[in-house]
Amino acid sequence: MCLALPALVTELLPDDLAKVELGGVRQKISLALVSDVALGDYVIVHVGYALAKLDPEEAAKTLALFEEISQQPTEAR
Amino acid sequence: MKYIDEFRNGEVARGLAKAIAAEVEPGRAYRLMEFCGGHTHAISRYGLEDLLPDGIRMIHGPGCPVCVLPIGRIDAALWLAAQPGVTLCSYGDMLRVPGSERRSLLKAKAAGADIRMVQSTQDALALAQKRPDRQVVFFAIGFETTTPPSAVALKQAQALGLANFSMFSNHVLTPPAIAHILDSDETVKLDGFVGPAHVSTVIGSRPYEGAAAHYNKPVVIAGFEPLDVLQAVLMLVRQVNQGRAEVENEFARAVTRDGNLKAQALVAEVFELRPWFEWRGLGRVADSALAIRPEFAAFDAERRWPVPDISVADNPACDCGAILRGLKRPVECRLFGTVCTPDNPMGSCMVSAEGACAAHWTYGRFREGETR
Numbered sequence: 001m002c003l004a005l006p007a008l009v010t011e012l013l014p015d016d017l018a019k020v021e022l023g024g025v026r027q028k029i030s031l032a033l034v035s036d037v038a039l040g041d042y043v044i045v046h047v048g049y050a051l052a053k054l055d056p057e058e059a060a061k062t063l064a065l066f067e068e069i070s071q072q073p074t075e076a077r
Numbered sequence: 078m079k080y081i082d083e084f085r086n087g088e089v090a091r092g093l094a095k096a097i098a099a100e101v102e103p104g105r106a107y108r109l110m111e112f113c114g115g116h117t118h119a120i121s122r123y124g125l126e127d128l129l130p131d132g133i134r135m136i137h138g139p140g141c142p143v144c145v146l147p148i149g150r151i152d153a154a155l156w157l158a159a160q161p162g163v164t165l166c167s168y169g170d171m172l173r174v175p176g177s178e179r180r181s182l183l184k185a186k187a188a189g190a191d192i193r194m195v196q197s198t199q200d201a202l203a204l205a206q207k208r209p210d211r212q213v214v215f216f217a218i219g220f221e222t223t224t225p226p227s228a229v230a231l232k233q234a235q236a237l238g239l240a241n242f243s244m245f246s247n248h249v250l251t252p253p254a255i256a257h258i259l260d261s262d263e264t265v266k267l268d269g270f271v272g273p274a275h276v277s278t279v280i281g282s283r284p285y286e287g288a289a290a291h292y293n294k295p296v297v298i299a300g301f302e303p304l305d306v307l308q309a310v311l312m313l314v315r316q317v318n319q320g321r322a323e324v325e326n327e328f329a330r331a332v333t334r335d336g337n338l339k340a341q342a343l344v345a346e347v348f349e350l351r352p353w354f355e356w357r358g359l360g361r362v363a364d365s366a367l368a369i370r371p372e373f374a375a376f377d378a379e380r381r382w383p384v385p386d387i388s389v390a391d392n393p394a395c396d397c398g399a400i401l402r403g404l405k406r407p408v409e410c411r412l413f414g415t416v417c418t419p420d421n422p423m424g425s426c427m428v429s430a431e432g433a434c435a436a437h438w439t440y441g442r443f444r445e446g447e448t449r
Contacts, residue, residue, distance in 0.1 A: 004222065004275045004301075006080040006331075023078045030199055032229045033340045042080055044278060044331055047168065047219075048197025049226045051340065052278040052331050054080055059330040063083055066304050069311065070092020074099035 004046035084302030093307040094128035101132045113273035114141030114431030121436035123303040136403035142219045143170045143429035145356045148389040151176035158190040166201040167216040198230035205242035215244045222275040224248045225340035228347040245378040253365035259292045265403045269313040272298035281336025285324045293322045300328040358401035397424040407437040
């Protein structure tokens with residue numbers, strides 16, 4: 001139910017709608033809950049609506065943090 | 078798939094798990110509740126409990142809107158579907174949830190009721206426009222993630238003057254549920270929370286700050302991918318070790334402190350607080366659910382029809398209530414795996430794929446050391 005996935009905006013449509021693509025599947029969704037969405041943005045889609053835009057900089061920072069932590073040498077216990 | 082695959086990298090997951098193991102204090106227990114059903118599912122699906130050191134116990138909270146909907150409200154939806162001329166539209170998750178006498182929307186549909194599965198409130202609106210001869214009722218459920226789509230639908234219905242459309246609202250709220258759990262003596266003692274991912278994209282991180290301070294428990298908002306959950310566990314372990322009780326945001330790529338203000342404004346315009354609402358497993362919780370405002374009364378199914386308001390007790394052998402509070406694990410319920418299976422669910426913890434029991438059935442039973 002809580003399932004929401006990041007999808008790529010491939011086409012902007014009238015009436016606050018858009019086409020998005022995720023893993024090869026295309027879907028028509030509503031942009032009524034977000035603003036300033038452009039082609040090429042990633043949005044989090046839930047029950048047919050975009051809820052938020054994904055921030056690529058923050059995504060990159062998060063992934064870099066994971067890499068850093070996972071590479072840290074840890075003492076043997 | 079971008080923004081998904083990178084967050085599922087197995088090698089990085091093992092590295093994060095090692096980091097957690099290095100920071101866990103020997104002999105200390107960390108009881109962490111993941112509120113959200115999506116996290117329960119991710120933890121089970123990716124076998125994260127196997128990666129985590131023994132000191133960490135993940136407790137599954139009541140953040141599954143399908144799981145916490147009381148039987149009485151399912152019966153009410155069935156009653157609506159039985160009214161002449163009604164087409165009931167519902168998200169797929171609700172179709173198999175058993176109400177009283179093991180009836181469900183799916184069974185009612187098989188018996189001839191006009192019940193349709195929809196993926197979006199937009200589908201229900203379109204149906205109402207296409208079929209002016211039918212009374213289209215949308216069975217609205219969900220936490221703060223799912224409420225804005227309902228708000229959009231009600232506003233659009235009003236703008237269109239869509240007289241044959243109405244909504245049966247069962248939207249519930251996250252922070253009051255967390256507070257209720259922490260207030261209760263019956264809940265297992267908790268050290269911290271993994272905060273919901275997509276609820277937080279809507280409400281932001283700010284609403285958790287009051288609870289964190291008041292109850293002195295750390296909250297880390299986490300994305301749904303396995304690396305997100307592991308990172309959040311690491312951040313919680315650090316906070317517990319350092320005696321901190323702050324709200325931290327691991328899901329920074331989608332969650333801000335303010336959240337989605339546009340969505341929040343729409344919800345505030347259309348919905349108002351119910352003084353109380355019954356939650357399956359938690360009983361009555363004050364200020365924890367939403368009703369449709371009088372301005373939109375014309376589209377409120379509870380005003381259009383005399384919907385019965387009955388409180389129905391759960392099957393006495395069903396332990397969903399205790400499981401939703403983290404007091405019992407699925408295997409400790411007598412019915413688990415015997416009478417109650419995904420094919421024959423007795424309670425909602427098993428029906429919903431995000432329920433603790435369904436998750437354990439699908440993924441957890443095969444872990445080493447599990448006998449059921």
